[in-house]
Amino acid sequence: xxxxxxxxxxxxxxxxxxxxxxxxxxxxxxxxxxxxxxxxxxxxxxxxxxxxxxxxxxxxxxxxxxxxxxxxxxxxxxxxxxxxxxxxxxxxxxxxxxxxxxxxxxxxxxxxxxxxxxxxxxxxxxxxxxxxxxxxxxxxxxxxxxxxxxxxxxxxxxxxxxxxxxxxxxxxxxxxxxxxxxxxxxxxxxxxxxxxxxxxxxxxxxxxxxxxxxxxxxxxxxxxxxxxxxxxxxxxxxxxxxxxxxxxxxxxxxxxxxxxxxxxxxxxxxxxxxxxxxxxxxxxxxxxxxxxxxxxxxxxxxxxxxxxxxxxxxxxxxxxxxxxxxxxxxxxxxxxxxxxxxxxxxxxxxxxxxxxxxxxxxxxxxxxxxxxxxxxxxxxxxxxxxxxxxxxxxxxxxxxxxxxxxxxxxxxxxxxxxxxxxxxxxxxxxxxx
Numbered sequence: 001x002x003x004x005x006x007x008x009x010x011x012x013x014x015x016x017x018x019x020x021x022x023x024x025x026x027x028x029x030x031x032x033x034x035x036x037x038x039x040x041x042x043x044x045x046x047x048x049x050x051x052x053x054x055x056x057x058x059x060x061x062x063x064x065x066x067x068x069x070x071x072x073x074x075x076x077x078x079x080x081x082x083x084x085x086x087x088x089x090x091x092x093x094x095x096x097x098x099x100x101x102x103x104x105x106x107x108x109x110x111x112x113x114x115x116x117x118x119x120x121x122x123x124x125x126x127x128x129x130x131x132x133x134x135x136x137x138x139x140x141x142x143x144x145x146x147x148x149x150x151x152x153x154x155x156x157x158x159x160x161x162x163x164x165x166x167x168x169x170x171x172x173x174x175x176x177x178x179x180x181x182x183x184x185x186x187x188x189x190x191x192x193x194x195x196x197x198x199x200x201x202x203x204x205x206x207x208x209x210x211x212x213x214x215x216x217x218x219x220x221x222x223x224x225x226x227x228x229x230x231x232x233x234x235x236x237x238x239x240x241x242x243x244x245x246x247x248x249x250x251x252x253x254x255x256x257x258x259x260x261x262x263x264x265x266x267x268x269x270x271x272x273x274x275x276x277x278x279x280x281x282x283x284x285x286x287x288x289x290x291x292x293x294x295x296x297x298x299x300x301x302x303x304x305x306x307x308x309x310x311x312x313x314x315x316x317x318x319x320x321x322x323x324x325x326x327x328x329x330x331x332x333x334x335x336x337x338x339x340x341x342x343x344x345x346x347x348x349x350x351x352x353x354x355x356x357x358x359x360x361x362x363x364x365x366x367x368x369x370x371x372x373x374x375x376x377x378x379x380x381x382x383x384x385x386x387x388x389x390x391x392x393x394x395x396x397x398x399x400x401x402x403x404x405x406x407x408x409x410x411x412x413x414x415x416x417x418x419x420x421x422x423x424x425x426x427x428x429x430x431x432x433x
Contacts, residue, residue, distance in 0.1 A: 035415035081120030089163025155188035208242025210361015235311030
């Protein structure tokens with residue numbers, strides 16, 4: 001029941017951009033166009049890179065625990081694969097649609113190029129609410145979706161990874177399903193797996209750790225002392241929780257965190273182990289003892305030194321950007337800031353570490369995992385973290401140098417680097433036939 005979608009069909013990128021559901025795609029395309037304008041890209045390569053290479057939409061049945069059958073819709077998009085196999089996460093979310101997946105796949109292309117990881121960009125997702133599914137229903141959904149994508153994914157073609165509402169267990173089911181169809185184990189088909197079946201040490205915390213490595217470099221550049229700095233984290237999932245924990249270890253005070261239900265605040269600094277334990281026990285940070293409740297909207301506008309958006313895209317816009325009081329914004333989430341908000345932050349002197357640089361620690365350690373699986377030789381956590389730091393620091397220095405040379409902000413500098421690298425690969429390979 002899979003269907004390849006070509007550029008000539010009615011639901012083209014431009015058609016989706018005009019819909020209300022396509023804000024993420026509008027942002028992704030505008031960010032790309034700004035970089036393409038600055039680079040004076042040729043018309044042909046510019047048009048090629050503006051469109052996804054391949055898209056698949058699948059509709060598949062899943063038997064529920066009560067014996068009924070529900071039909072779910074899933075997506076997988078390859079944006080560009082000139083620099084290597086497609087790479088990108090799988091998300092399970094009730095608002096996931098093709099426009100969102102297109103945007104996320106494009107961002108993955110630039111992210112991999114920004115940190116010089118030899119991958120192209122991809123993304124996938126299923127429109128569902130995993131919080132309403134039992135563990136067995138979630139497994140059946142995952143295995144059926146994997147089967148629908150069976151001819152598209154593979155260790156040499158497309159390597160999925162965890163994303164919103166997916167985790168190491170979901171990757172284990174995907175790897176097992178793909179392997180059962182091949183007749184032998186193929187650990188390299190996904191990354192973010194449990195260590196016991198070929199996963200990498202350090203992968204779960206890699207995104208948060210990479211955020212902190214780039215944040216440290218940015219803080220030096222703007223003379224911000226992290227010791228005692230007030231930090232706010234929106235989104236207390238894997239990336240947000242680890243970023244909060246790591247920056248607290250550097251002596252910062254995390255004064256507020258939130259999840260999808262709301263947030264908690266303590267001006268003297270949160271007891272993060274208590275917050276984490278409370279969320280594990282109740283499913284939310286809300287109600288953590290000795291804290292004051294704040295909404296997600298209020299949290300973004302708190303008086304702080306560092307703001308880490310670590311949830312979904314589109315949370316910082318022209319509506320709230322004038323009221324954001326952070327000196328430094330570190331984008332642990334994909335696409336949290338609109339171009340209009342970027343313009344406001346630049347005018348106000350607020351530094352933004354762009355997502356394609358800031359949160360690239362996850363895909364970097366995913367790359368390490370893929371290499372280890374193919375070599376069947378695994379590295380220590382110290383070696384992984386040292387390699388990750390080198391890559392993230394080098395990438396930040398490249399972006400910072402480009403920003404200074406061209407008198408642009410870090411976002412445009414990161415895009416100029418990434419887009420130019422993908423353009424060079426595209427021109428070098430040429431247009432087949």
